[in-house]
Amino acid sequence: MLHYAKLDKCFWAEAAMTAIYIKNCLPSPKCQDQTPFEIVSGFRPSVKHMRVFGCRTFVLTPKEKRSKWDPKAREGLFMGYEEVSKAYRVYDIEADQVVISRDVTFDESTLGFSPMLPQEIVDDTALDIESMNISDEPHPMQFKQTGKCKSRSNSQEQVLQRTLLERRGTGLEEASAPDDSESHQAKRRSSTRDNLDKERNVSDEDNEDATPQVFWRASANAVEGTDLSEPTTFKDAVDGADQVHWRKAICAELDSMKLRGVFRATKLPSGQHTIGTKWVFKIKRKADGSIDKYKARLVAKGFKQKYGIDYTETFSPVVKYVTLRMVVSITKYFGWTLDQLDVVTAFLYGEMKEKVFCAIPEGVEVDEDFDCFELVKAIYGLKQASRVWNETFHEFVCSIGFQVSDFDPCLYVKITSGECVLLLVYVDDVLVTGSSTELIMRTKSDLKAGFEMTESGKCAFVLSIELVDNDNGSVTMCQRRYVEDVLKRFGMSDCKAVTSPTDISSRLIPSTAAAKIDAPFREAVGALMHLMTATRPGIAFAVSYVSRFMENPQVEHWMAVKRILQNLQGTKSHGICFKPDDKIDFCGYSDADWAGDHADRKSTSGYAFILMGAPVSWGSKKQSSVSLSTSEAEYIALSLTIQEGKWVHRLLCEILDAAEDKSGPELKIMEDNQSCIKMTKNPVNHGRAKHIDINYVNGHRFSTSIGNRDRSNPNRLFSLVFTT
Structure with a gap:
């Protein structure tokens, strides 16, 4: 193929992938005269979109990327077929890179040329440093712009490496599906189920495009998350x-x-x-x-x-x-x-x-x-x-x-x-x-x-946090654009929204399977972690829960992450809203589940501190030891809450003191477990807590007001958010 197309050997990776693509569309005696493509997809492959490897092409330059007098197309060489989108791969001669485009016109009568790999390339955009005479002390560097300057060229090995990287999806300039032009592509196939069924029995001449729809959907999602406007070199x-x-x-x-x-x-x-x-x-x-x-x-x-x-x-x-x-x-x-x-x-x-x-x-x-x-x-x-x-x-x-x-x-x-x-x-x-x-x-x-x-x-x-001033004098901190970017990054832009970030009926446990799923699990959890710590306390427990399975995630763990993304789909503009009042209200809430982790029966602690109607600090954390009762789990959670509360309260008082406001509120923490409250108010060795060695709560019982939280209060939702 390279010899026939008169191309240099640096294009061998593109030629190899194109040859594999063509071979998968040809009948094989080992497959009972079926094509490998047909065995996998169940459809006969169409060959109407195929073109001669290495032929001359003209790639349309989008309007937003050209001026009025610029040519509408750039010359290139046909390299093959894109794996993740319905488009062609073209070597852009001027840009010296492989691009992906649907808007391509082919000249199959003219084959390409073997591009020279010069030792030096004149580049009028380079920047140099004025010549300097060295003395005993090195001179500081001085920059200036020049009309011409020599720049280092890529060796054949570097060009080949770039080609291989581009084949894996890096450095792409444009990605989209071919249009309906008959000059370079077969017509689109109807997406209805009836037409899909008919295509299973038609001949190769009538089967214009037999690629399964699910493949194109997955491919579109993969390409959609790439920002193609930022150069990589x-x-x-x-x-x-x-x-x-x-x-x-x-x-x-x-x-x-x-x-x-x-x-x-x-x-x-x-x-x-x-x-x-x-x-x-x-x-x-x-x-x-x-x-x-x-x-x-x-x-x-x-x-x-x-x-x-x-x-x-x-x-x-x-x-x-x-x-x-x-x-x-x-x-x-x-x-x-x-x-x-x-x-x-x-x-x-x-x-x-x-x-x-x-x-x-x-x-x-x-x-x-x-x-x-x-x-x-x-x-x-x-x-x-x-x-x-x-x-x-x-x-x-x-x-x-x-x-x-x-x-x-x-x-x-x-x-x-x-x-x-x-x-x-x-x-x-x-x-x-x-x-x-x-x-x-x-x-x-x-x-x-x-x-x-x-x-x-x-x-x-x-x-990545938006500060939005509302008409009633309040301010909302949200990350709407960040949520949209995350959904786009993981192919969930068009997903169906759900009302809650967790499915309380599901029970996730660590997997012992050797194989891991092919999904960006850690990347997704990391993106959600930033969102949770910045403006979204509502997903605190959900993110904390899925982060326990970073070591060996499986399908069920990935589905739990996708559910969080589905919840974000319907709550993009949600955030925290501070409503100024006559006085500064500050209050903390503590809660815990009991033996909520079904793998090791450990409990989860949760806390939140509310300032002027919105949380300023929150957290959901798995406890390090097994609690023997609900009161013990609540007591351990209360200890964590007081630790955080001491720091948050002192920070608040420091800011208020600087503002000459001496009306700083006291540290007040609300708890809904009666046994836990009694354990904090009476310094006696309760049977349920006598084994606790270091008692942080009792050490601060006189400086912290611990109150009874009403379960009928709207803040009861706190339990569902942080501990489920």
């Missing part, structure tokens, strides 16, 4: 449809590195090693899904760093979700504004303590005297980058009069003349609020003097 970015935006983003990144003095060009010292770099491209979107900006990041391949040589400590704190929710509720109560700032290339501010050398990035050239860069500042991808940035920001914020909170290392408080301002930091996202507009403006000016920052105004979207 440097070449895709600077040569693609959005090259103008990506080139600006690349220049902005390199300008930031030059401004910060991130690199020093040098010769690699003897005994040292370099780590690679990679360009990462991301489209940052607004709350409504529209494009905010194009971001290009030069990241280090930190997985090549060696512990003790290239790095030591790596931990870096971020603001806790509890703190974020509490500050949002407090700002509504006092009528404060919550503004958002973003630090531009934040990691580039951190000073490196270790000597780390990196390879010359793609698209950048240096003088021949140098063969690598020494990292003076941290860059994205380094294991210690986040920690170094956090230390730098912490030192600066403290130098302008802020004090770090005792209960959250990423909450900063500043009190001046009876007025306060609060800072919340999540990596490079900074939220500012306070009682004085003047003090807030002064704080912003101080921050901008120390770091390059962009201001987004009033915070409406942070950490």
Whole structure:
């Protein structure tokens, strides 16, 4: 096939897959003159859509990806048939990559050519560094744009590797089903059951498309979750449809590195090693899904760093979700504004303590005297980058009069003349609020003097959380767009909604089967975990429950995850709503089931703390020991609740003290088990609790108000949400 099509051997992977596809559509004596396709699907395969391998093609460029005077199609070579969609695979000659498209016109009279694999390719988009004369001290790197520059070319092995990766679904530019054009595809088959039955008995000439419908549905779901607008390589970015935006983003990144003095060009010292770099491209979107900006990041391949040589400590704190929710509720109560700032290339501010050398990035050239860069500042991808940035920001914020909170290392408080301002930091996202507009403006000016920052105004979207102001003065925190992305990612965008995230009649147990299911179980649970910890306490128990089966998930466990996704389908806009009142109401709830895990008979603890009508902290956790009674299970859950409550209450009081509000509420926890309540109020050795060694509850019975929760109260739903 390659020889006939006059193609280079670098296309052998595409040719092999196309040959397999064709062979599966041909009769075989070993299959009693049936085709392998027919044996699997029960239908005779159609050959009307088949084309000559390697023939010339013209792929339609979508309107949104071309300007008025650009050609409507790009020339390519036919590579074969896409496995997961009703489309063709075409080698785009100009883009030098395999794309998937339904809009293809074929010229089967003209076969392709063998593309040369040059040693050097002239690239007018590359960025280089001015030639430098080395002295005793390495010179800082200097960037500039040039008209021409040499860039490294892909070897045949790299091209072949890219082809194999693309065959597995990476780097695809467009994916869709072929249209009804007779020039390149057979007509679509009717989806009705009657037509499907008729096709089983017709001849090959009449059977226009015998691929089972269920295959196309699964294929569409697989392709649907891929964001095809973000390039995966440097070449895709600077040569693609959005090259103008990506080139600006690349220049902005390199300008930031030059401004910060991130690199020093040098010769690699003897005994040292370099780590690679990679360009990462991301489209940052607004709350409504529209494009905010194009971001290009030069990241280090930190997985090549060696512990003790290239790095030591790596931990870096971020603001806790509890703190974020509490500050949002407090700002509504006092009528404060919550503004958002973003630090531009934040990691580039951190000073490196270790000597780390990196390879010359793609698209950048240096003088021949140098063969690598020494990292003076941290860059994205380094294991210690986040920690170094956090230390730098912490030192600066403290130098302008802020004090770090005792209960959250990423909450900063500043009190001046009876007025306060609060800072919340999540990596490079900074939220500012306070009682004085003047003090807030002064704080912003101080921050901008120390770091390059962009201001987004009033915070409406942070950490995938939407902040929606309602007409009644309340504020809702939800993740509607994130839920839609999760459903799309796991092929559940069109699923049927259910009212509850768990099926209380099902009993899941760990499996001893050797084989695992072919499903993205861990990825789905991880995505749900983020949603649950941020704004959706209603799925706390359901997510906690399925997370117990991460080791060896089976079909029934995957179905439980899909049920949670089905519940999200009908509750996309649900979240937590803070309603400001005359006073700050704060109350905790504790509950537990008994022997709810049918595998080891351990119980589940659940808690929630309500502030101004909405939860600010919640959790559902399997107990570490077996409880002998319901009262013991409730007692253990109450211990967990008090531990969380102490921290949440102190955090709340700290914020209120900064706001000069001395009316902080007491810590009150509601419990519905009478035996448990009596055990907490009377410090005697009850028969049901005498074996409990460390009694945390009794140690705090005088500082915590434990009340009787009315089972008829609407908050009774708490039991169903956190412990089932």
